[in-house]
Amino acid sequence: MNEFDVPFELRFFIALGLAFLVGLERESAGITTKGRVFAGVRTYSLIGAFGFGCAWLHQVGISWALPTGMLSLGALALVGYLAKLREGHVGWTSEVAAMLTFITGSLCLLAAIWVPLALGIISTFLLSEKAQIENYVERLNKAEFLAVLKFLIVTIIILPVLPDKGYTEFKLNPRQIWQIVVLVSTIGFAGYFLSKKFGAKFGLWLSGILGGIVSSTAVSIIAGRVARRSPKQGISALQASILASGVMYLRILVLIWFIRPEFVPFIWWKLIILAIIGVLLSFHIRPPDSSPEKSQLQPPRNPFEIKPALIFASLFVILSIATTLVLRIYGDAGLIVLAVFTGVTDIDPFILSLVHNTPQFQPLVLSALIVAMMGNTIIKGFYFGFLAKTARNATLWRYGAWALLHLPILVFF
Numbered sequence: 001m002n003e004f005d006v007p008f009e010l011r012f013f014i015a016l017g018l019a020f021l022v023g024l025e026r027e028s029a030g031i032t033t034k035g036r037v038f039a040g041v042r043t044y045s046l047i048g049a050f051g052f053g054c055a056w057l058h059q060v061g062i063s064w065a066l067p068t069g070m071l072s073l074g075a076l077a078l079v080g081y082l083a084k085l086r087e088g089h090v091g092w093t094s095e096v097a098a099m100l101t102f103i104t105g106s107l108c109l110l111a112a113i114w115v116p117l118a119l120g121i122i123s124t125f126l127l128s129e130k131a132q133i134e135n136y137v138e139r140l141n142k143a144e145f146l147a148v149l150k151f152l153i154v155t156i157i158i159l160p161v162l163p164d165k166g167y168t169e170f171k172l173n174p175r176q177i178w179q180i181v182v183l184v185s186t187i188g189f190a191g192y193f194l195s196k197k198f199g200a201k202f203g204l205w206l207s208g209i210l211g212g213i214v215s216s217t218a219v220s221i222i223a224g225r226v227a228r229r230s231p232k233q234g235i236s237a238l239q240a241s242i243l244a245s246g247v248m249y250l251r252i253l254v255l256i257w258f259i260r261p262e263f264v265p266f267i268w269w270k271l272i273i274l275a276i277i278g279v280l281l282s283f284h285i286r287p288p289d290s291s292p293e294k295s296q297l298q299p300p301r302n303p304f305e306i307k308p309a310l311i312f313a314s315l316f317v318i319l320s321i322a323t324t325l326v327l328r329i330y331g332d333a334g335l336i337v338l339a340v341f342t343g344v345t346d347i348d349p350f351i352l353s354l355v356h357n358t359p360q361f362q363p364l365v366l367s368a369l370i371v372a373m374m375g376n377t378i379i380k381g382f383y384f385g386f387l388a389k390t391a392r393n394a395t396l397w398r399y400g401a402w403a404l405l406h407l408p409i410l411v412f413f
Helices: 008-033 041-059 065-086 093-110 114-128 130-138 142-161 174-202 204-214 216-229 231-259 261-283 306-342 348-356 363-387 389-404 406-412
Strands: none
Touching (some): 008 041, 041 065, 065 093, 174 204, 231 348, 306 348, 389 406
16 A cells, blocks of 8 residues: 555544554553553544644645644643653653654655554554563563674674675675574574573473574583583483484574575485484483473573674685685595584584585585584584593493484485
C-alpha cells in the first residue's frame, strides 16, 4: 500500500484512531498508578487531529503551519513538565508521547501510510509494556549486552566498509572472509547464549550439546577440567564432551550449507552418520546417580569478542594460502597431511577456507574434511583423557573407536 491507495478521509480517521490508541494507554496507565496524567484520551485525539490539520495546511501552501504547530505543542508540553517538577513528579514520557502523536498525525497525510501506522502502534506497545521492559532491564546481563553491541560492530560497522574484490594471486576477498566470520560467530553466539540460559537446568549433557555449537574442542577441555576437579563427575563430563563432539558434525554441515550449498548432497549423510555414532557412544555411558543434577559446564568464551573474530579471520586467511600452496607443491597427498595437522586445533577455519575456495565439489575436498574431523576427534579424546585421569579407559576406547569409524566412511562411501 502507498500514499495513493488511501483516500484523504481515511487518512484522517487513521490519524484520529492512532492518537486515540495512545491516549487510551496513557489514561489507563494514570488510573492504574494513580499518578498525574499529562493528557488523556480526548487530548491525545485532539493532538493527532491537530497534527493532521497542520499537515493539510502545509500541503495547501501555508508552509509555516507545521513547524509552528510543533513548536506550540512543545511549549505546552514544557509548561506541563515544569508543573510536574514543582509537584515532585519526574519523567516526561507522556510529553514525548504527545509530540510523537502530533508527528504521527502529520505523517498520516504526508507519508506512506505504513510509516504513521508503525510509529503509532510501536509507540503504544512501548508505553504499555513499561513494567516488562523495566523487569528485563533489571535482569540484563551486562556481558550479554556488550556481546550484542560487539555483534553490531562486527556486522553493521565492519562488514559494509570492507572491499568486495579479490586481492593477490590467492583471490582473498575481505568482505567474503568477514561474512564467514560473522556466520561462524552468529551460530556460536546462539550456542553460547543457550548454554548460559539452559545448561544449568538439565546438567552437563545439555551443556555439552549447546557448548558444541560454539566449540567442541573448547568443551572437551572444559569438561576434562571438571572431571579433574571432581572425579565423581568424570563419566558425566565425558558424556558432555562426546555430545559436544557429535554436534560438531552438524555445525559443520550447517556452515557448509550456508557457504557452498551444492556440496551438501555429497556429504550430508556422512556427517550425520558420524554425529549419530557420537550420540550412541554417549548413550552407552551411564553417569552415576550421585552426579549433581544441575552441574554445568561454563560456556566457552563468547564468540562475539572482537579478538576471537580477528583470530578466526587470520587463521582463515593463513589456511587459505597454505591450502593453495600445499596443493600446488605437494598435490593431493600434501592436502591430506595438512588436514591431519589442522585437526589439532579448531578445524573450522581450515574446513571453511577449503570449501570456500573450491567452486565445484571434488572427492579430494570430502577426504580432507573427513581426515580433519578424524584428527580433531583424536585430539579431543587426548585432551579429555589427559585431564580426566579417572575416565581415561572409557575415553580411550570411545574416542578411539569413533576415530576409526571415520575410515570406512572415507574409503568405502
